[in-house]
Amino acid sequence: MNIQNSPLTRKLGSYVVLSDNDLDVLAQLHKRRRIFVPGVDMIHEGQKNQPAYILANGWAISFKILRDGTRQIVDIQVPGDFLGLRSLLFRTSDHNIEPITRVEASVVQAGDLFDAFTRTPRLATAVLWAASRDEAMVVEHLVGLGRRDAAERTAHFLLELGARLKLVGLAKLDGYDCPLSQHVLSDALGLSAVHINRVLRQLREEGMLTFRNGHVSFDDFDRLVAFADFDVAYLDDYAPMLK
Known part of the structure; x- marks a missing residue:
């Protein structure tokens, strides 16, 4: 792969x-690569000595399963993200990570990462920034959920995804491809799938955002940002999105 154009770079x-x-x-x-298919956990809660991954292609979700069997999605992972980085330090994973599309990821063992940080402290600083x-x-x-x-929560979340994707070259100012189902959105935003459907219809009818056929379109970006x-x-580095 061309490392200069990789999402993480x-x-x-x-x-x-x-x-x-x-x-x-x-x-x-990036030297050890693996392919993962949707629906099969890459990392599961309680797993010990699990490697981390650098997501090169595809999308994944991080989530926790509650006692009643429901799940709360705590993050959406996109290309350029580290997956399971915290598990390298804690040695035990505190959440599950599952692909929602076909995923290509690089396997990173703890020793690989610590050696990399020793060889180039500047890279360690950049990874610390990404974690922050x-x-x-x-x-x-948390603010959104509380x-x-x-409607505000959904709009904010989809704007944030756009900013993250634009940073790695996967979004434009007017929108981006998005494989998230309404069920995934509902688990990420603490809403029912029916409520998500109603909210997306509201945002579309008000001329601010359209999410249809796997694509998010910002129909009135400035008004959506204000709303x-x-x-x-x-997000520190994403100011170019607003230019």
Whole structure:
């Protein structure tokens, strides 16, 4: 693969200027590749000594199963994301990760990552930035679940996905391809599938957003941003989306 155009390189390169040595180290992290199919967990809660993955192609979800069998999706993973990075440090996974499309990912063992950080501290700084950005998104998701109404929450979430995808070259200002079903959206946003359907219809009828046939279109981007109170500052590097 061309490491300079990989989603992870694009993302980390928005934070630091990557040297040839940094790129060589990143290429080493990508040397072991695996294919995963939808519906089969890549990582499951309670699993020990599990490697992390760098998502190269495809989408995945992180979730926890509740006692009654329902699930809460805690994040959506897109190309360029680390999957299970926390498990390398905790040694036991605290959530499940499952592909929702065919996924191609690089396998990263703890020793690989620690060696990479030793060889290039600048890369370690960039990965720490990426982890901090992920934490900022979790905070926003908590705010959304607790304080935004259903339409605002949905609009904010789809804008955030667009910003994340644009960073790695997979979205444009007017929208992006999105494989998420209404059931996945409902589990991520704490709403029923029926409610999600109603909200998407509302956003479409009000001329702000259309989600149809696996594609999200921003019909009135500026009005959608204002409606969702979408302040891009919490994503740190995504200001170009608003230009």
